[in-house]
Amino acid sequence: xxxxxxxxxxxxxxxxxxxxxxxxxxxxxxxxxxxxxxxxxxxxxxxxxxxxxxxxxxxxxxxxxxxxxxxxxxxxxxxxxxxxxxxxxxxxxxxxxxxxxxxxxxxxxxxxxxxxxxxxxxxxxxxxxxxxxxxxxxxxxxxxxxxxxxxxxxxxxx
Numbered sequence: 001x002x003x004x005x006x007x008x009x010x011x012x013x014x015x016x017x018x019x020x021x022x023x024x025x026x027x028x029x030x031x032x033x034x035x036x037x038x039x040x041x042x043x044x045x046x047x048x049x050x051x052x053x054x055x056x057x058x059x060x061x062x063x064x065x066x067x068x069x070x071x072x073x074x075x076x077x078x079x080x081x082x083x084x085x086x087x088x089x090x091x092x093x094x095x096x097x098x099x100x101x102x103x104x105x106x107x108x109x110x111x112x113x114x115x116x117x118x119x120x121x122x123x124x125x126x127x128x129x130x131x132x133x134x135x136x137x138x139x140x141x142x143x144x145x146x147x148x149x150x151x152x153x154x155x156x157x158x
Contacts, residue, residue, distance in 0.1 A: 004051035008044040015040050035133045042129070 019036060092100030 004048040008048035012044050038132050
């Protein structure tokens with residue numbers, strides 16, 4: 001857990017340093033502030049989770065692309081859940097083979113429901129990410145326009 005927090009902190013620091021090295025024009029055309037803030041917070045949290053709690057392969061952890069980190073997290077969870085399921089199935093066949101056979105018959109339905117859930121959750125996550133980015137843009141525009149109004153009031157004071 002401590003290692004994941006340390007790595008996420010170092011990643012945030014390096015990310016901020018890289019963003020601050022950009023020219024001012026970069027923020028006008030290529031990047032929105034809301035996207036940058038949301039990206040650094042969610043991506044570093046994914047890295048921290050992948051290092052701290054998940055069983056992910058090291059090549060996945062060294063890459064910082066958002067979708068790839070999600071895949072690493074999903075692979076770690078998949079390995080954990082699959083091994084738990086197989087161990088339970090072996091114990092089930094040893095102790096009550098008829099009940100275990102019934103469980104095997106239900107697996108396709110459960111797998112379909114899980115796939116449908118994952119598909120729906122992926123779509124909702126993408127919409128949520130876009131909404132947060134847009135909210136960050138609106139908040140930044142309000143902040144800039146408020147600063148402009150205050151500056152205008154100060155300049156025009158008698």
